Amino acid sequence: MGRGLSELQKAILELTWQEYQRHHNAFKDKALVARWRAWDNDNFKRYLLPDSEKPIPPTEFKPFIDDNWQGFAWITDIFVRYYHWPVKSTWRGRSNFSKSEIGNKPYMAAYIAIRKALIRLQSRKLIFITKDQSSYALTSEGYDLMAKLMQ
Numbered sequence: 001m002g003r004g005l006s007e008l009q010k011a012i013l014e015l016t017w018q019e020y021q022r023h024h025n026a027f028k029d030k031a032l033v034a035r036w037r038a039w040d041n042d043n044f045k046r047y048l049l050p051d052s053e054k055p056i057p058p059t060e061f062k063p064f065i066d067d068n069w070q071g072f073a074w075i076t077d078i079f080v081r082y083y084h085w086p087v088k089s090t091w092r093g094r095s096n097f098s099k100s101e102i103g104n105k106p107y108m109a110a111y112i113a114i115r116k117a118l119i120r121l122q123s124r125k126l127i128f129i130t131k132d133q134s135s136y137a138l139t140s141e142g143y144d145l146m147a148k149l150m151q
Contacts, residue, residue: 008117011082012073013126016138017146020071026063036064072135078114 005013027033039061046054057065079085080095089096099107118136121127126142129135138146 006117008078008082008113009121012078012114012117012121012136013138013142013146015077015081016071016073016127016136016142017150018071019073020069020138020143023063023066023069023071032060036061040064070137072130072137074135075114075118075133079110082114083110 039057043055043057074094076097077095079097080087085097085102087095088098088101118127118129121142122129122136124141125139126145127136128139
């Protein structure tokens with residue numbers, strides 16, 4: 001993979017690349033798009049319903065519902081995917097884990113390593129981090145690098 005990237009930096013780039021590809025590949029499947037549009041049309045009033053009454057969409061429609069066309073990845077997903085920490089819950093696609101189960105020392109060590117890796121990737125202009133520091137996505141340079149590397 002890219003020159004001078006650590007294993008953690010590679011994992012960070014791959015995670016957002018996978019999110020980007022998952023969304024864009026869903027739109028290439030014409031039959032899936034047709035099924036999504038039919039379901040969306042049949043359930044268009046769901047936006048007016050309270051959350052408890054909304055119909056639950058089939059999991060195959062997740063890329064359309066997430067609408068993650070830029071490939072944003074949650075920083076908490078790095079903890080889960082790279083460090084293999086158990087997921088306690090998910091909220092809007094965001095993995096959550098128990099810091100108390102992990103322990104403060106391992107959590108802080110991982111947190112610092114992830115932050116440094118993200119800052120280095122951002123300084124190389126391969127990613128941009130959102131203002132609230134909770135997620136990140138590839139820049140155009142990052143997309144170009146990943147497209148070359150994933151061929």
